[in-house]
Amino acid sequence: MFLRNPYLKSSIKGAGIFISWIPVVLVIDKYFYSVSSVSGSSMQPALNPFLTRKDWIFVNKLSLNDLNNIKVDDVLLIRSPTNPSKIVIKRVKGVQGDVIRTRYPYLRNRCTIPKNHLWLEGDNIRSIDSNTYGPVSTGLVIGRAEKIIYPFDRFGDIPQGGREARLSKLRAIG
Amino acid sequence: MTNLNSxxxxxxxxxxxxxxxxxxxxxxxDEIYEFTETSGESMTPTLQPNGDYAHVLKRYKYGKDLKVGDVIVAVKPTEPHHRVCKRITGLPGDMILIDPSMGSDLNSFDKIGYNGNDKDKDKDKKIGGDKEFDEKLNEYIEYIEKTDKQDIQDKETFKKLELKEYNENKYNSMNRYIIVPEGHCWLTGDNLSQSLDSRSYRPVPMGLIKGKIIAANLIFEPFIKIDEDDKLNVYGFRWIKNNFEDEIYSIE
Structure with missing residues (x-):
């Protein structure tokens, strides 16, 4: 029998142990912490300022177990409402109950956000965001992007960006 | 010591x-198969309100390969920690009549206090908005003039248009056609009178779909039962079928 070969036996055992840990890694990736690359220009200039290289970001999925933790100006990864096989990255511009002053493609100029929905916009004015498809259910949220990790010269927090969209704050500004 | 180590x-x-x-x-x-309890009256008689367990295939996650008439499990858009069982009754591009029986003038709650007087009815339709609405509208016009630096010359027409929209939303929001947008689907329960579904929360993004229900067991049934047609049945097992029939009217 080939299993008598001690090297082969130990390598099969090692492979089995390696395979048995794969589900644990996948669960950590799915529910705890993850790393992801960003493609596209919708979050310029905060992410992908130069389209020649992709940014890599650290994604925290654990802190969103309680969806009340989502705050305005967080950068979130969500499953696209228009194409469920795609994941998009957007910035929160309003949470439930806020009244939003919308931008061009949206049909009305105000929008009140329903319960457990979010208003998401890309920092780039040309991004396809809530102004196209309306408020997004928090059920589609995958995680919060917290740090830029790859171009090491920009290692650290994700810069602020976007505009103020909440009517109450706009009124306060004047 | 070795003993402790081992x-x-x-x-x-x-x-x-x-x-x-x-x-x-x-x-x-999460990815392949789940056997899970269902509850609630929204899917009777397909699924019982209590004690029904559903076999869910996760291959259909995110709306892959689903057809009109399939029973699915989805996250409730307004409460992401709840899951609902519904039937798909519209896919992207389909035109849906929401539910004329729900929000129509005839059984709207606002209309019940009428005394059946037609004069009152007309009056109410003309006024439409209440005092609160008028106040809000004036505030809104002021706000637009301030921020956009544009004067609304014809305030009366503007008010009329807003009022029309408000009235439509108030009385007529259910008697309307909707085209299901890309990547969304229309979900309704089989028990329309007891179901909170797309009629109230509008099209649901397919990203919220968790799987398709292919069969169910009712635990109140005996463990083993012989059917009328001499077939063995364990815990009231039954397939849940796609009972959608496309009615194609040929134009001659």
Whole structure:
């Protein structure tokens, strides 16, 4: 029998142990912490300022177990409402109950956000965001992007960006 | 000492193996198959309000390969920690009549206090908005003039248009056609009178769909039962079928 070969036996055992840990890694990736690359220009200039290289970001999925933790100006990864096989990255511009002053493609100029929905916009004015498809259910949220990790010269927090969209704050500004 | 070491390693082995197996089981339930309890009256008579367990295939996650008439499990858009069972009754591009029986003038709650007087009815339709609405509208016009620096010359027409929209929303929001947008679907319960579904929360993004229900067991049925047609049935097992029939009217 080939299993008598001690090297082969130990390598099969090692492979089995390696395979048995794969589900644990996948669960950590799915529910705890993850790393992801960003493609596209919708979050310029905060992410992908130069389209020649992709940014890599650290994604925290654990802190969103309680969806009340989502705050305005967080950068979130969500499953696209228009194409469920795609994941998009957007910035929160309003949470439930806020009244939003919308931008061009949206049909009305105000929008009140329903319960457990979010208003998401890309920092780039040309991004396809809530102004196209309306408020997004928090059920589609995958995680919060917290740090830029790859171009090491920009290692650290994700810069602020976007505009103020909440009517109450706009009124306060004047 | 060796004894302690070995018992420690055995203990660690048990812990890590149960961790690995638990993670595997969880991923299996998340990506391949789940057997889960359902409750609620929204899907009677297809699923019973209590004691029904559903076999869910996760291959259909995110709306892949689904057809009109399939029964699915989805996350409730307004409460992401709740899951609902509904039937798909519209896919992207379909035109849906929401539900004229729900918000129509005839059984709207606002209309009940009428005394059946037609004069009153007309009056109410003309006024439409209440005092609160008028105040809000004036505030809104002021706000637009301030921020956009544009004068609304014809305030009366503007008010009329807003009022029309308000009235439509108030009385007529259910008697309307909607085209289901890209990547969304229309979900309704089989028990329309007891179901909170797309008629109130509008099209649901397919990203919220968790799987398709292919069969169900009712635990109140006996463990083994012989059917009328001499077939063995375990715990009231039944397939849940796509009972949608496309009515194609040929134009001649």
């Amino acid at each position: 018992s420690f390693s055995v203990g660690m082995g048990i812990i890590t193996w149960s961790l690995r197996f638990g993670c595997f089981l969880h991923l299996f339930m």
